[in-house]
Amino acid sequence: MNDSVVARESVQGAPDAGGPLGNALPTVGIVGRPNVGKSTLFNRLVGRREAVVAPQPGVTRDRKAAEAAWRGHAFNVIDTGGWSQSGDALDDMVSEQSERAMADADVLLLVVDVTVGITEPDARIASLLRRSGRPTLVVANKADSGARDHGVWEFSRLGLGEPWAASALHGRNVGDLLDRVIELLETAGGMSIRDDGVQLESAPSLEPAPDPESPDPDPDESIPSVAIVGRPNVGKSTLFNRLIGDERAVVHDRPGTTRDTIDTLVETDAGPVRFVDTAGMRRKARVDTDTEYYANLRALRAIDACDVVMLVVDATEGVTTQDQRLAERIDAAGCPIVVLLNKWETVDTEHREMVLADLARRLHFVGESPVLRISALTGRGVHRLVPAIDAAMEAYESRAPTSKVNDIIKRAQSAQPAPGGARVLYATQVATQPPTFTLFANREMPATYLRYLERRLREELGLAKTPLKLRVRRR
Numbered sequence: 001m002n003d004s005v006v007a008r009e010s011v012q013g014a015p016d017a018g019g020p021l022g023n024a025l026p027t028v029g030i031v032g033r034p035n036v037g038k039s040t041l042f043n044r045l046v047g048r049r050e051a052v053v054a055p056q057p058g059v060t061r062d063r064k065a066a067e068a069a070w071r072g073h074a075f076n077v078i079d080t081g082g083w084s085q086s087g088d089a090l091d092d093m094v095s096e097q098s099e100r101a102m103a104d105a106d107v108l109l110l111v112v113d114v115t116v117g118i119t120e121p122d123a124r125i126a127s128l129l130r131r132s133g134r135p136t137l138v139v140a141n142k143a144d145s146g147a148r149d150h151g152v153w154e155f156s157r158l159g160l161g162e163p164w165a166a167s168a169l170h171g172r173n174v175g176d177l178l179d180r181v182i183e184l185l186e187t188a189g190g191m192s193i194r195d196d197g198v199q200l201e202s203a204p205s206l207e208p209a210p211d212p213e214s215p216d217p218d219p220d221e222s223i224p225s226v227a228i229v230g231r232p233n234v235g236k237s238t239l240f241n242r243l244i245g246d247e248r249a250v251v252h253d254r255p256g257t258t259r260d261t262i263d264t265l266v267e268t269d270a271g272p273v274r275f276v277d278t279a280g281m282r283r284k285a286r287v288d289t290d291t292e293y294y295a296n297l298r299a300l301r302a303i304d305a306c307d308v309v310m311l312v313v314d315a316t317e318g319v320t321t322q323d324q325r326l327a328e329r330i331d332a333a334g335c336p337i338v339v340l341l342n343k344w345e346t347v348d349t350e351h352r353e354m355v356l357a358d359l360a361r362r363l364h365f366v367g368e369s370p371v372l373r374i375s376a377l378t379g380r381g382v383h384r385l386v387p388a389i390d391a392a393m394e395a396y397e398s399r400a401p402t403s404k405v406n407d408i409i410k411r412a413q414s415a416q417p418a419p420g421g422a423r424v425l426y427a428t429q430v431a432t433q434p435p436t437f438t439l440f441a442n443r444e445m446p447a448t449y450l451r452y453l454e455r456r457l458r459e460e461l462g463l464a465k466t467p468l469k470l471r472v473r474r475r
Contacts, residue, residue, distance in 0.1 A: 029105030041168035042079035230312035239376035336392035
């Protein structure tokens with residue numbers, strides 16, 4: 001990756017460094033074995049359904065972070081995958097992510113299951129936490145009522161102090177737990193106070209509460225967001241890790257490794273950019289679990305919310321029908337698209353020509369969108385991504401003077417009049433993101449002629465690499 005690209009993790013995607021580092025927010029890490037309710041607790045603390053939750057173990061694999069607040073104090077919360085020592089390569093990678101969170105957090109929450117009691121993985125994690133020296137609270141989760149509180153004291157044997165009976169699902173005792181978390185963060189000297197003086201008097205709900213007044217503009221809203229999408233196992237997480245300069249996303253050759261969207265802010269020559277890694281998306285007919293369904297839903301939401309989409313295609317397989325459907329979905333969202341032919345270094349010369357021809361045929365509707373040939377694994381060609389994103393954003397936000405738009409339409413109609421006496425009387429650009437033009441015509445315009453006018457506008461306004469919308473109004 002270009003040395004000029006420096007990653008800094010954002011409060012929405014990944015935590016800033018913990019307390020001791022400047023004015024960054026302190027960090028609370030949630031760790032534990034699989035299926036004890038870590039992601040449910042994460043959602044409870046941040047006040048929204050940020051992480052995918054399902055009853056089966058192993059849903060969370062990557063580190064995911066978001067900002068939370070309690071009684072006027074702001075801090076970051078990290079959700080992690082379940083720690084285990086199964087010997088499986090993928091599980092080992094997930095456990096490594098969990099251990100990195102243990103090392104980075106200012107305060108740790110070890111989540112255990114009060115309905116099960118102490119297990120061998122619980123004891124092993126507790127041993128790691130004792131050696132780390134980090135302030136740790138044992139959260140005996142799934143204590144949905146006082147009838148289960150008697151089983152909490154068993155976890156005192158973990159050697160991490162008095163356990164806390166709580167229910168992440170119902171919010172029971174979560175407020176008291178947060179009071180103790182704030183005390184530990186203040187003791188560590190890493191506590192941050194919100195300027196707005198927000199005071200949360202009860203356990204956060206799973207949905208954000210409405211603000212009583214209009215909030216000040218969020219400075220992050222001006223930062224372009226770039227979603228990395230594609231089919232499973234095409235190299236999205238490898239590319240994400242290379243772009244941010246950190247192994248935040250678990251990378252494995254097993255399809256479907258990424259289960260949720262994670263994002264990080266990266267400083268580039270063109271300014272800050274937020275990169276969003278998404279789960280691999282398959283055809284609906286092949287989505288056979290609730291976990292994959294919600295992962296796909298998060299990925300689709302990322303497409304709708306982002307400013308630019310990078311569609312990663314496995315060059316060794318060429319453009320598939322699913323790649324084509326994803327491109328159509330991105331095109332319908334109205335945001336610029338940059339096509340990345342990943343694993344290009346493994347494709348021989350003859351096959352490369354076939355891939356490019358297939359791409360031109362199957363993805364013809366994306367127009368002249370940039371097509372970059374890269375290797376996320378080796379870094380080849382990755383340095384060209386930021387300039388391509390910058391150019392796409394510039395075109396996406398461009399606005400043309402009305403006089404120039406009318407001049408282009410006038411010359412286009414003089415060169416090739418519309419059939420049936422149809423004519424555009426006046427034209428103007430009414431919006432950006434994407435550039436949107438309204439054409440006032442004397443009668444209905446044929447679709448083929450509208451495509452002709454669209455092509456002329458693209459060529460003369462330099463909009464070849466961005467979506468463009470035409471609206472026709474009859475006078």
